[in-house]
Amino acid sequence: MIEDAYRLGESMALPVWCCDEAGPFQTVPHPGQSWRPEGEPDRLPHEYVRNGTAKVLTLFHPATGAVRVEGATSCTNPVLHGWLKRELSEVLVGLPVPLAAVVTGRAAWERWQADLIWPITLPAEPPPLRMLLVLDNLAGHKTPDFVLWLFAHGVMPLYTPLGGSWLNMAEIVHSQMTKPDVLALGAGR
Secondary structure (H helix, E strand, O other), X not given: OHHHHHHHOHHHOOOEEEEEEEEEEEOOOOOOOOOOOOOOOOOOOOXXXXXXXXXXXXXEEOOOOXXXXXXXXXXXXXXXXXXXXXXXXXXXXXXXXXXXXXXXXXXXXXXXXXXXXXXOOOOXXXXXXXXXXXXXXXXXXXOHHHHHHHHHOOEEXXXXXXXXXXXXXXXXXXXXXXXXHXXXXXXXX
């Protein structure tokens, strides 16, 4: 189902976005490039300060490479869902309502639930389907409040199967962010 979304979604005028969380990351300085006045030696603090950890919230559009990222000190459902609702609302404002979704209505939603063991109950008259959202298969992503918000805004959640996180292309963004050379580039800023 998710592979079909990546392959067919954009051609059906349904943008496919991926959401994921990464971390926790230690919030300590990493050695790397830094700025200093000419002729002055590089000075590093001599003490180790524990600054806690941080997580990265990511919304990724594979077709264009657009990425929306935010750091957070915690990733509870209210934090993640609040951020995701804000970001998705901004993305949805810029999307046209696809004519195919208006014409097919319920069939557009049912097409993306065809292979599910437990299909999500659709409202009697669902809104036009405007986006497919790939998410991890976590219980927090399936809370009634969050799923109802997605449906009300024309977003069909597609959950990766257990052990199938590689199907979520936002993982690619995270793998690039955690490479030592990327961390070193951001350390001196």
